[in-house]
Amino acid sequence: IECGIAEQDMVSMASGLAARGLLPVVHSFSCFLSTRPNEQIYNNATEHRKVIYVGSLAGLLPAGPGHSHQCVRDISSLGAIPGLTMIEPSCEDEVGLAVDYCVNVAEDSCYLRLVSILVQVPYALPPGYAMVKGRGAILREGRDAVVFGYGPIMLTQAIGASERLEREHGVGLRVVNLPWLNCVDPDWLREAVGECRVVFTLDNHYVLGGQGQMLLATLAELDLGRPWHGRCFGVARIPDSGQNVEVLRAHELDADHLCDAMLHEVSRTAV
Secondary structure, eight states, X not given: OOOTTOHHHHHHHHHHHHHTTOOOEEEEEHHXXXXXXHHHHHHHHHTTOOOEEEEESBSSOSOTTOTTSOBOSHHHHHTTOTTEEEEOOSSHHHHHHHHHIIIIIOSSEEEEEOXXXXXXXXXXXXXXXXXXXXXXXXXXXXSSEEXXXXXXXXXXXXXXXXXXXXXXXXXOEEEEEOOBSSOOXXXXXXXXXXXXXXXXXXXXXXXXXXXXXXXXXXXXXXXXXXXXXXXXXXXXXXXXXXXXXXXXXXXXXSHHHHHXXXXXXXXXXXX
């Protein structure tokens, strides 16, 4: 059903379809889907009308259209809605697993956050990986620090930073994919952190209200049995417009800037 540029009407129509026993899947650019029909999404979720929302072109990139189209606040806009699970897949294989979860496993509404640009990912999901709510997977091992991220843009940068840290500085940075944007299993989180004393998070979103703040807040409530230090990386100001590579660099979210910042934190914490 083509609804044009009327996201509020589209989500209201989905509510009626869900009330009649159908499973609607609604799609728009994430910058519009998360904001214009925010009230209707809240009402659907709290009235237990299951709808699958698909927001494309999510995050800082593509950066060419400018900040009105760079969706870096949808996690904070929708993340607190009861009965709405937010997911950003890390790669093509995880997209299929996420769709299967949304359709066949989830009892309530889901928001599937998609990066819609070509990304050559330098990692693969572990063999036998399955989507379990609130849990993720280690993509690269390391014992000195751990970084949690999601989606192909930021996880690719995290892998690049991890490789350079090990190659040039002998620092082992564990890279963890957590596709669940607004929920985490505390027991899994404790296990994923392991013995690392430095915890980083990496958001393709404003730091304020992103996945990273949720993770550090959850860790603060856990008893890790030792001191630890955390830092959130993400978008800290209104996004720049330009070529993708130069905008990542301008926001200091490319692999090289992340490597330098993480090295500083690990070195400072070790003193």
